Structures are given as structure tokens and as C-alpha cells.
Amino acid sequence: MQRRDACGWGITVVGLVLGAIQLVQGGQQLSELTGLSQSELVIVFAFETMPFALIGLSLVYVGYWLTDQEGFEPDLFRILSWGAGGTVIFASIAALILFSQQVTLDTLAQGQYITMNLVTVGAVVGVLVGIYDAQSRLRQRELERERDRIEAFAGKAADINNYGRELNRARSVDEVSALCIEAIQTLLGLTETALVAVDEEGSVIDSTIIGADDETLIDLAREATEQEQASAVVREDSPMDGPLLSMLVTAHDGSGVVLLAPAGTGGFDEEDQQLLELLVSHAGTALDRIHDPQRREASA
Structure with missing residues (x-):
């Protein structure tokens, strides 16, 4: 200057x-x-x-x-x-x-x-x-x-599709959660992510979020069950340090799985949200297959 x-x-x-x-x-x-x-x-x-x-x-x-x-x-x-x-x-x-x-x-x-x-x-x-x-x-x-931005986005989208193939071969919710967290950390550089199951009680499937207890994560996930599935919603007024992105991965009969990812001070750009939506759509398909006995038997 x-x-x-x-x-x-x-x-x-x-x-x-x-x-x-x-x-x-x-x-x-x-x-x-x-x-x-x-x-x-x-x-x-x-x-x-x-x-x-x-x-x-x-x-x-x-x-x-x-x-x-x-x-x-x-x-x-x-x-x-x-x-x-x-x-x-x-x-x-x-x-x-x-x-x-x-x-x-x-x-x-x-x-x-x-x-x-x-x-x-x-x-x-x-x-x-x-x-x-x-x-x-x-x-x-x-x-x-x-x-360069378009090439980088295309490369990340291709990697997301590779993770999608791995998700389609997953046999448990834990495998799906591990693959999602790995993809988010590798491709988007987000170190804090949580996958939360929402039902009558609620439980944290997997979480790398520091400074938030399970009860807080479950409450945040319950609020996200009203969202459109696989659609990214960013909350600026979250209890985290900065914006919080929440995505409904899958929902069945009053229960569901929600992805939570605080962005810290950096926030989320539109491309990050698009990549997350693509990943979550793969994860939702994988979870639906795992929880559907007929489809699980057919795939076996």
C-alpha cells in the first residue's frame, strides 16, 4: 500500500x-x-x-x-x-x-x-x-x-466422488462417519466436525469438535432436523466460535443424522457448501442403504 x-x-x-x-x-x-x-x-x-x-x-x-x-x-x-x-x-x-x-x-x-x-x-x-x-x-x-479456482473445485469434486464410492461400500454408520470426517478434513481443511444421530434420546456418532459437549451437539442437531435434506445452512448465532454449518444427512420416521461443522472465523464460501452438499448426498445414500434391511441384503 x-x-x-x-x-x-x-x-x-x-x-x-x-x-x-x-x-x-x-x-x-x-x-x-x-x-x-x-x-x-x-x-x-x-x-x-x-x-x-x-x-x-x-x-x-x-x-x-x-x-x-x-x-x-x-x-x-x-x-x-x-x-x-x-x-x-x-x-x-x-x-x-x-x-x-x-x-x-x-x-x-x-x-x-x-x-x-x-x-x-x-x-x-x-x-x-x-x-x-x-x-x-x-x-x-x-x-x-x-x-485455477475452477480446476481446484473440479479436483475436489472428483475426490468427493471417490469418497462417494467408498461410502457406497461402507457397512456401518461408524464407517460412514469416519469417511465423512476424513473427506471434510482433507478436502476442506476443517478440523472440527461432528456427526450426530437424532432420535428420542440422541447420540454423537463421531466428533472432533473441541469445546462442545455431547448435549450441546445433540441440541444443535435437533434444531437442524427441520432443514431440507442435504442442504447446507449456516448459522451465525451459534454457540461456537464463529458460524456453524449444519446439514441433515438423512431422516426417517422422526429420527435422522445431522452433520455439524463450525467454521471458526473463516466462514464458509459457496464452493465449500456445494462440496459438502455433494458429500452429504453420498453419505445419506449410504446410511439409507445401511438402515434398509432389504437393500442391505440385496447389496450383500
Whole structure:
């Protein structure tokens, strides 16, 4: 941020200096003109000086705007390089114009004004081209991050499907619970998870949640039995340290199995919830098969 502020305010100062020089030169230019009325001098100032003064002062806004652009942090040197390059190129053009004027007309009249005007335009054009270049690079980085995110999500979804195949081969609730907790810890990095059976009494099948007793987990699971099955619901007002995600894995005749996962201070993003919903749908199918004697015998 300090680099961005230094770059932005530096461009702002350059804009102020260029604008001030243009105004001073405009006054000098008017003092050199003789035989013109006051209204004619105003017209000359308005058309000869003000446009270039405003061009220079535009860098004031550009510099201030740049201080608030976090995405341009890696490209600050590139923007400054474009600005310096534009200034040098237009200064070179001014030198060629003056050389041609000296050769053809044997005079350098208005030379300082021509040079300063082109330097002002060159600085602004260079900075704007640099910002355009930085924007294109920023978009490229965003596209690369989006591609990496999609690839990572696709890889995790494929791993979830692999866990789904293992869940379909599970023969007990404990196996299903162990596979779910392993998948959540491995793929989502959540270290605290609980699978709770909800019936007349309620019981904790498996839990890695620290700081929450079984009674608290069972009460939270009972509240989640009204949810739609395999749908993630995040509670911000949970007794845990941070948001609590709850998902109804399966439900039959007033009983069910609920997955609880506190997120701490990080929270859950939409992709995490989608992966959990995919995992829970596999777990729900596995638990339904285990609790269905006919399907269990058929699979045996």
C-alpha cells in the first residue's frame, strides 16, 4: 500500500507541477503579445494555455485514483515506466519540431511553449497507456485465478466422488462417519466436525469438535432436523466460535443424522457448501442403504 500511495501521490504532484508551469507559461505568452485587445488575449489564453493546463492537471485525478487501486500493486513500476517513456518520446518529437523550425525558418520562437506542451501531453499519454496495460494484466491475472479456482473445485469434486464410492461400500454408520470426517478434513481443511444421530434420546456418532459437549451437539442437531435434506445452512448465532454449518444427512420416521461443522472465523464460501452438499448426498445414500434391511441384503 505504501508503494501504491507513493506512486499515486507522485503522479499527483507531477500533474500539479505541469499544470502550474502551463499557467505560468500562458501568462508569459500573453505578455509577449502586443496589439491585442483584452478579449482577444482571453481567447488566446483559453485556447492556447487552458487545454494543456487541464491535460496536466488531469494527472492529479489519475494519481489520486491510483492510490485506491489495490489490483495495480504489481504493475506500479510499469505504469511509471510508461509515463516516463511517453514523456521522453514526446520530448523527442518536440526536439525534432524545433530542429526543423531552426533549419527552415532559422528561429526557435515559441520553442519553450511547444516543448512544454508536448512534454505535458506525453506524460499524460504515457501514464494512461501504462494504466491500460496494467488493467489488461490485472484481467489476465483474474482469469488465471478463476481458472485455477475452477480446476481446484473440479479436483475436489472428483475426490468427493471417490469418497462417494467408498461410502457406497461402507457397512456401518461408524464407517460412514469416519469417511465423512476424513473427506471434510482433507478436502476442506476443517478440523472440527461432528456427526450426530437424532432420535428420542440422541447420540454423537463421531466428533472432533473441541469445546462442545455431547448435549450441546445433540441440541444443535435437533434444531437442524427441520432443514431440507442435504442442504447446507449456516448459522451465525451459534454457540461456537464463529458460524456453524449444519446439514441433515438423512431422516426417517422422526429420527435422522445431522452433520455439524463450525467454521471458526473463516466462514464458509459457496464452493465449500456445494462440496459438502455433494458429500452429504453420498453419505445419506449410504446410511439409507445401511438402515434398509432389504437393500442391505440385496447389496450383500
